[in-house]
Amino acid sequence: MRARLQTPLIFALLTLAAWQAIVMMADIPEYLLPAPSAIFASVDRSLAVQLAVTFVEALIGFVIASALAFGCAIMFVRFHTLEEGLFPIAIAVKTTPIVAVAPLLVIWLGTGWWSKIVAVMLICFFPVLVNAVKGLKAADAEYRELFQTLGASRAQEFRKLRIPYCLPYLFSALKISSSLAIVGAIVGEFVGHPGARLSHHGVVGASRNGNPVRGDRSRRIGGDHHVLRHWMDRTARHLLAQR
């Protein structure tokens, strides 16, 4: 384990050192590119909290999306009609940029956890789906014939052949979508967040250097004005009025 960490660690330190050296030698002003030392100096306890919040959002979205995508992939491979019908829709959803959808998510779901989690899910779902479908179909036709000659059921074919065969595909997909999950969470926070989150720090120092746009606008879009809560309030009032 130590040997595996050593090399990346050394390269990370070298990169930081080079960054520091360039900033210092070229005398680049902090508002253009702060040196690593300046960034570390500004780190406080709130960053850790916000980091944790973003991480948890990303993790929950990632887990739900991956599980859903894998379930979908099994259904797609089992029932070909589903794949034919739903894959184009999945592609359409994927093609819509997450930055375009994120503000809508805030309007629909509010500024709380769920708008971020759904943003993460939208971005994580597709890579897992595509790779899992590919992996579940990866076993040679001859292997399936072997299972047929042994009298295996469809469920056994999935459990003992297709799913184990799919695992390498699945893990490479999870590798891709785990990093996308962080992007999804930050985009979700970017367009609407009630309080402190990582995106405050995201563009390092920007909000500290007098650029308060995001926080205020998101508060205006989100807060109590989002459609879903409005609709629920209205329905609740109607119901109460009828009684």
Add this chain to the structure above:
Amino acid sequence: MNALALTTRSEATTLSRPEPLIAIENLRIRFDNVVAIENLSFAVARGEFVSLLGPSGCGKSTLLKAIARLVPPAQGRIALRDPNLRIGFMFQKPLLLPWRTTLDNVLLPVEIQLGGSVVDPTDHSRARRMLEMVGLSDFTNAYPHQLSGGMQQRAALARALMSDPDVLLLDEPFGALDELTREVLNEELIRIWQNNDTRLHTIIMVTHSIPEAVTLSDRVIVLTDRPARLVEDVRVGCPRPRTPDDPEAVPVMKRIRAMVRGGR
């Protein structure tokens, strides 16, 4: 020509034999617009070793898959005397699951039959006995990638025997192996077919090697190029054990070679 060593039976006399184990009647199989097998009839009796011989791509494998019920016939039928006849299948490729050890690969048919992953100790000991039979006792815990091509096919044979078949269908089982390994494995196949430790009594094998067909089989079914039709049903009368250089076998091989050439 040695008349004793070579008797040729016509389709009609083969069919008229009493109660064959497997009877193929007027079989026709097609894939989309390609006719793979056309009007084919022959029968296999209990205890026989029958080879299907023909040019590669002629539909021999399709015929074998049809007997295993993997491919439906377009016309005609494949009749089994006993509907509970157990049929084992062995492919040209070993098709071992790479994440399972040799022993676990051999146990796969049992797991599938039981419907779960729980395998009792008697199955374990039976799997070990199968591996012993094919000479792989020392490799029960090896993974497929650690085995040579010949060993992988041995493991596949043990797996095919694990489902305790009456009939074994072999689709060029050792075709991808080198000549020496192939000869050794063919001898072991005959030994397993002849010994009474297993239920196995009948073997149908696809091959495109004339010496292999003649050395192993009681009968050689010679087929034409696609669509596969029967050229001749050759009875190999040479005494066992045989080798490809037996003087009795040579004229049979010559005769079959002439048929294959002329059959196109």
